[in-house]
């Protein structure tokens with residue numbers, strides 16, 4: 001109605017046309033004065049290049065990079081965005097100019113979920129962020145802490161294998177993502193505050209509460225919020241995001257408040273120190289009051305749970321999907337497991353270094369299906385240069401792993417799933433080889449890389465060693481849908497369901513005795 005009135009007025013029409021022409025002229029002028037990265041032209045007022053992005057942005061950006069190059073600039077609404085699509089350019093961003101480009105943009109959803117930027121991923125570089133990284137490294141994620149928590153991982157994986165074994169007798173297809181997620185959630189909640197939450201035999205109400213929170217958070221974190229890019233639209237909240245965020249925040253508050261209270265009550269008893277205790281000391285050292293301190297704890301614990309489970313389970317689901325699609329690689333992995341482990345014991349974490357083929361499969365899957373294909377956006381506060389191009393201050397930098405991992409300068413037949421390509425190379429996943437960066441690189445590199453890798457490699461080793469996997473009757477490997485759905489992590493659009501058939505002696509499937 002409003003648009004109709006506007007369009008009917010010739011004067012307003014002329015004014016709009018004049019403004020658009022002026023806007024395009026200003027852009028052209030600025031563009032020719034400074035050497036800015038190439039990008040689609042013209043850039044429309046208000047929306048910029050927003051209409052170029054569809055449902056799966058990393059794939060759209062990959063296509064655009066074929067026209068505009070390995071570094072390109074887009075304007076999404078009023079925000080300048082630079083997209084990095086080659087290993088060489090990624091090295092400029094994550095190594096050469098890392099110190100300038102490791103800030104984070106403030107977005108409505110991430111600010112709310114992180115209690116206003118109190119988490120590691122969404123706080124800007126500075127003392128608070130540095131100290132958070134330090135305590136994560138020294139108290140939870142370093143080699144010594146990982147060795148100390150081995151029994152927790154062993155128990156949860158054995159429990160997962162036991163559950164699969166019980167259910168596989170019926171020969172029904174099983175949902176891989178949900179089961180695997182429960183196992184790694186339990187690992188994390190036990191490390192963080194000494195409690196198992198998800199899975200069989202536990203308080204149904206608490207489990208459901210917890211599952212709900214996590215599902216809602218995962219789903220909203222994957223929403224592309226138009227108000228972040230077109231601030232004029234912010235008051236209208238066209239996607240109805242604010243009420244959803246308020247609801248989530250209330251649930252997260254209630255859930256974690258209970259955990260913090262129970263933990264404080266148990267303080268006097270003789271339990272061993274966990275990560276919540278570490279966070280209480282962190283708050284004390286900063287002199288945070290009760291209210292702010294509790295928010296810090298809720299934000300940080302919530303982030304670890306989100307960051308650690310969805311990413312690793314997404315990877316596990318993709319590996320199994322690729323192996324079901326390419327049974328010859330599944331056979332090679334199982335032959336290796338039989339050679340190294342045999343069939344009269346289960347896999348142990350100490351076996352992983354010898355499982356070279358399994359490691360190659362994991363690398364190849366991370367290459368084709370990086371769980372976070374656009375990483376977490378970086379930002380520069382000051383103007384700088386990348387690869388000879390001028391970058392305006394406060395530009396959002398997206399490193400497109402999906403494009404980098406398919407770059408023809410590095411990979412032969414880049415679209416083909418072929419783990420053998422990693423057998424003769426020294427390329428690892430630790431952020432030093434810019435052609436394979438599923439965990440990022442530089443100062444923002446994923447602090448949970450070692451734990452994430454352990455979860456992925458161990459679950460896969462146990463699942464492949466313990467079971468033969470088949471697609472449900474009537475489903476053909478060649479016809480398997482490998483489509484993606486964009487979100488906080490990029491999952492398989494059609495969740496994988498597969499049939500497991502036990503392949504080891506029965507006593508290797510016993511339920512663990514939880515410590």
Ligand code: HEM
Pocket residue numbers: 120121122133141303304307308309311312315371372375376377438439440441443444445446447448449451452453456
């Ligand atoms: C397969 C598993 C995982 C993958 C693929 C993964 C991937 C990533 C990526 C790509 C980033 C962004 C790097 C950047 O922006 O430059 C990141 C950041 C982060 N990850 Fe992970 N991650 C995994 C597991 C974990 C685990 C197990 C934890 C915690 C226990 C964790 C905690 C974090 C945190 C806190 C950040 C933010 C770091 C910062 O901004 O300083 N991740 N991860």
